[in-house]
Amino acid sequence: xxxLVESGGGLVQPGGSxxxxxxxxxxxxxxxxxxxxxxxPGKGLEWVSSINRFxxxxxxxxxxxxxxxxSRDNAKNTLYLQMNSLKPEDTxxxxxxxxxxxxxxxxxxxxxxxxxxxxxxxx
Numbered sequence: 001x002x003x004l005v006e007s008g009g010g011l012v013q014p015g016g017s018x019x020x021x022x023x024x025x026x027x028x029x030x031x032x033x034x035x036x037x038x039x040x041p042g043k044g045l046e047w048v049s050s051i052n053r054f055x056x057x058x059x060x061x062x063x064x065x066x067x068x069x070x071s072r073d074n075a076k077n078t079l080y081l082q083m084n085s086l087k088p089e090d091t092x093x094x095x096x097x098x099x100x101x102x103x104x105x106x107x108x109x110x111x112x113x114x115x116x117x118x119x120x121x122x123x
Contacts, residue, residue, distance in 0.1 A: 001026045002024075002025075002026040002027050002098060002112045003023075003024070003025045003026050003114075004022055004023070004024055004095075004096050004097070004098065004112060004113060004114030005022065005023045005114055005115075006020060006021070006022045006094060006095065006096055006114045006115070006116055006117040007020070007021050007022075007023070007117055008020040008021050008117060009094060009117030009118045009119045009120075010118075010119070010120070011120045011122065012086055012119070012120070012121055013121070013122070013123050014086060014087060014088060014121055014122075014123055015085060015086065016086050016121070017082070017083060017084045017085075017086065018083045018086065018119060019080060019081070019082050019083070020036070020080065020081040020083065020094055020096075020117060020119075021078055021079070021080055022034070022036075022078065022079040022080070022081075022096030022114060023077065023078055024077045024078065024079065024096075024098070025077060027098065029072075029074055029077040030053055030054070030074040031053055031102060032053055032098055032099050032100070032101070032102060033050055033051060033052050033053055033099040033101055033102055033103050033104035033107075033109075034050070034051055034070075034072060034079045034096060034097065034098060034099065035047065035048070035049065035050040035051075035096070035097045035099060035104065035107030035110060036048040036049050036050075036070060036079075036081045036094060036095070036096055036097070037094075037095050037097055037107060037110070037113065038090075038092035038093065038094045038095065038119075039092055039093045039095070039116070040089075040091060040092040041091065041092070045095075046061070046063075046092070047061055047106055047107045048060070048061055048064055048068065048081070048094070049061065049064065049068060049070040049081065049107075050070070050099070050104050050105060050106065050107045051070045051071065051072055051079070052102060052103040052104075053074075053102040053103065054074070055071060055072045055074070057103060058070050058071075059105050059106065063089075064083075064090075067083065067084050067085045067086075068081060068082065068083050068084070069081070069082040069084075070082075079096050081094065081096075083119070086119075086121045087121060088121045088122060089121075090119060090121050091119060091120050091121050091122070092118075092119060093116040093117065093118050093119075094116060094117055094118075094119055095113045095114055095115075095116040096113065096114050097110040097112065097113035097114075098110065098111060098112040098113070099111070
């Protein structure tokens with residue numbers, strides 16, 4: 001059974017940083033691209049970032065480029081999202097998602113995702 005469990009969310013002031021983690025199990029983590037998506041309050045899912053199976057290729061939404069960094073540790077079956085210079089508009093539930101593919105530039109081929117972790121950016 002595929003399981004994705006996010007952690008690391010919380011309340012942070014504008015300009016602050018958070019690091020999200022996603023622990024994966026139930027599949028061969030290193031075979032698949034992974035993504036982060038988010039759902040702001042009252043809005044639909046929004047793709048944030050993707051990383052290929054070996055971590056050598058990453059892509060970002062324009063809204064987070066230069067502020068967020070996606071990474072993975074295949075030995076630990078864990079996906080990360082380092083978020084810096086956070087803005088109130090980054091407030092959302094953040095989900096990690098598994099792709100059906102080994103490379104998935106905009107996370108369009110997601111087949112599983114976790115329950116999410118809440119990130120709130122507010123003063």
